[in-house]
Amino acid sequence: MSDDRTPEPSPPHFETIAIRTQAPTTPEREHSVPLYLTSSFQFDDAEHARALFADEIPGNIYSRYANPNTDEFIRKLCLLEGGEDGIATASGMSAVFTAIAARVSAGDHVLASRALFGSTHQLFTRILPRWGVVSDYADVSDPGSWERLLRPTTRLIFVETPSNPGLELIDLEWLGALARSRGIPLVVDNCFATPYLQRPLALGASVVIHSATKFIDGQGRTLGGAIVGDRAYLADCRFFARHTGPAMSAFNAWVLSKSLETLAVRMDRHCQNALTLARHLEGHPALEAVRYPFLPSHPQYALARRQMAQGGGIVALVLKGGLEAGRRVLDRVQLVSHSANLGDTRTIVTHPASTTHSKLTPAERRAVGISDGLIRVSVGLEHVGDIIFDLEQAMA
Incomplete structure (x- = not known):
């Protein structure tokens, strides 16, 4: 006999995902995920090592590549943002740089919102031009400026919303539709809003980045960054990060994963x-x-x-x-x-x-x-x- 009081199944809410998403427990059956303070991991045999390096099987090799603590943090953030994949980085600016540098080459063009964090502005105006990557700034108050400034060589669109510090907003649904119509990925700095207040991927963005140092940590304790979004885009970011080294430490990832719970x-x-x-x-x-x-x-x-x-x-x-x-x-x-x-x-x-x-x-x-x-x-x-x-x- 069925019980009419049995509730219908429903997906977990934001708070539950943030609290209950955890790395698998060890034989110690810990309630709180332990710290994995190790630089490297052992292989079962030569074939196991070969398969790991060939990306044929999942597993840990070296904490610069992955670590159970960083894996838990980024898996949780992917669920909260609605992203297919993600990587954790040492700081917010390393996330910004990786998300851009992994996808551009000499001769490419980036279109960005005019209102950006100061260091991001320096990246576009003083660092990327050294490698032949140019950029333009579109005006939030003039939607037509986005279309006028796009070029055949535009490889990504980068925006902050709300912007730092003037709190300008960008219509992500409109800009996401424009980006998709041109086949250009839209990258959104979601640091101010966090996934709790705004989900750019659901509005048309390809990738979301965070300075986890800010509201995600929330207590001024540690540095961290994250890139979350489209699987193919993240594959390029992972390759770039793996060989350039902007890795998040296991301790910082452990702190930030706990921070997401609140x-x-x-x-x-x-x-x-x-x-x-x-x-x-x-x-x-x-x-x-x-x-x-x-x-x-x-x-x-x-x-x-x-x-x-x-x-x-x-x-x-x-x-x-x-x-x-x-x-x-x-x-x-x-x-x-x-x-x-x-x-x-x-x-x-x-x-x-x-x-x-x-x-x-x-x-x-x-x-x-x-x-x-x-x-x-x-x-x-x-x-x-x-x-x-x-x-x-x-x-x-």
């Missing part, structure tokens, strides 16, 4: 605090503007509500008084940390014009919405009233 609950609080802060400070007499994707005043508010589950943990404050006003606020904060990182449990303020984006010319900064008075606030998990009080007293 990503959902942390991002809920980051977003709640950030929205409360943005609403409270909007219209403050010391500010020219408050930028946050889920504020109705954000020019891409409708897009943000369509492609993001929540608005994220970053708020941009544009201070009246420019550079000196920005420096004054940074010198006056007492609770909030002054640091170049983001995505921490602790609220952090950064002045991009003099730090993370200082290598850009003033004209380049203006083009991506970074004024001298812009302060990036990575809103932490403290009580939001304490965050508000400290920033208000610093602006007084």
Whole structure:
């Protein structure tokens, strides 16, 4: 006799996947996955070694190639992002570089969004040109610029959304359709949103990259990066990484896999605090503007509500008084940390014009919405009233 109370089978939810995806247990039957702090692994015999190096069978050879801890971290992230394959790297920028360098050669062209992290901008403008790889920046506010700037030699499209630090958004569904129509992979830096708030692969991207150092770790403890997405694209990334060495350590992978277990609950609080802060400070007499994707005043508010589950943990404050006003606020904060990182449990303020984006010319900064008075606030998990009080007293 059937029991009407038996629930219908359903796929696991995000939080369950993040917590319950684990490496196989050892004969010790541990509940928490152990650390595999070894540089290499043994072979059963000569034929086993040959088959492993020929990629005929799965298994571990050397921790620069793979390790049970990095495997668990990346398998979990692939499930959360909806990716076919992935690799873990030593840092976010090593993930950015690997995702690009693995797919381009001399004479190739890359099309990117204009608003990018400072180091990514340096990669496109000062490093890749040494090898004959050129790039163009498209304007988010001018959709036609993307099609005009594509070339027969364009090998990939690279974007950040929301952008660092101006919080510009890109319509991933539209851009993904354009990329597919031209047979060009779309690579999306999903660092600010994380897979909990935004899933670019479901919207048309080929590849997602992360600086796991940020919200994925979430506690300012370690460095890490990840590339997740299309299996064929990742095969090129794996070959490149295997022979150039941007490997994530087993310890960092163990930390980051544990961090993913609390990503959902942390991002809920980051977003709640950030929205409360943005609403409270909007219209403050010391500010020219408050930028946050889920504020109705954000020019891409409708897009943000369509492609993001929540608005994220970053708020941009544009201070009246420019550079000196920005420096004054940074010198006056007492609770909030002054640091170049983001995505921490602790609220952090950064002045991009003099730090993370200082290598850009003033004209380049203006083009991506970074004024001298812009302060990036990575809103932490403290009580939001304490965050508000400290920033208000610093602006007084």
